[in-house]
Amino acid sequence: MDGGTGVSGNPAGPRARCLTIGSSDSGGGAGIQGDLKAFARAGVYGASVIVGVTAQNTLGVTATTSIGTGMVGHQLKAVLDDIGTDGVKIGTTWSAELIWLLVDRLVWLDEVPVVLDPVMVSAAGSALGGDEEAVTAVREGLLPLTWVATPNMTEARRLTRLEEEKDPAKLAEAIVELGARAALITDAFPGGAGDWLFDGERHHEITGPRRASGCDHGAGCAHSALLTAFLARGMPLTRAARTAHATVSLAIEHGAADIGNGRHPVELTAGSLPW
């Protein structure tokens, strides 16, 4: 019973656990740090596997390094052997070698939602991985394991190699054709705000007001982490996608305008979540 909320997780039962696989943002707004804040806000336990480190603030990224695949493998084993997970979010995927390691490990997860937010550039425009070999590995290895891919329009064009495509519906269908169960294209409406969801059968437009607070650093990370947490808690996909957008939209509107001198971070404290 979900008490009419559409959420089947038992509030008195064991807490849902989510794992984020991504990179550190020293500024605390995006990446692993943003994901863990979003997990906490959504009421799930958060674990993390760090695959890279960025020197970053609200103005941009000044240096990056990736973590060796051996250490990534140790982290995955440590989390999965003991804590386990009810949802996985994948963010920055630096190299083909790292991606194939993730495929090798995640293929054994049984019926656990996997959300892929294929980060290639930050909100401030800095490059965060994603060379051609890595894009091929995402297409051939990760997308077939993915429940929901959440690229923005630019990332969707790169993933599908439909560089001129402007229609989010076509891009979403192409991503599902590549193997993902569903595609949720973020910020899909020029001039408006909202996302385009193709659930594998039907298209859904998720729209809302466009916020102009200047606080959107970490919006994409918060969005995909919330989506992962909602799915881990048993929320149906369309409702999870709508709730994630609405929550992030408020987090932009009521963002951390006092933090940093560039694109300020989102602040996930506003609004109420459905539990």
Ligand SMILES: Nc1ncnc2c1ncn2[C@@H]1O[C@H](COP(=O)(O)OP(=O)(O)OP(=O)(O)O)[C@@H](O)[C@H]1O
């Ligand atoms: N100005 C805005 N007003 C309202 N909602 C927004 C705005 N910008 C983005 N969003 C919403 O925020 C969520 C994240 O989308 P976005 O496209 O910013 O992710 P992204 O490009 O992956 O971000 P990032 O660069 O942080 O990874 C989506 O639900 C999107 O609709």
Ligand SMILES: Cc1ncc(CO)c(N)n1
């Ligand atoms: C580490 C990291 N991951 C993801 C993003 C996406 O915004 C970012 N800016 N930094």
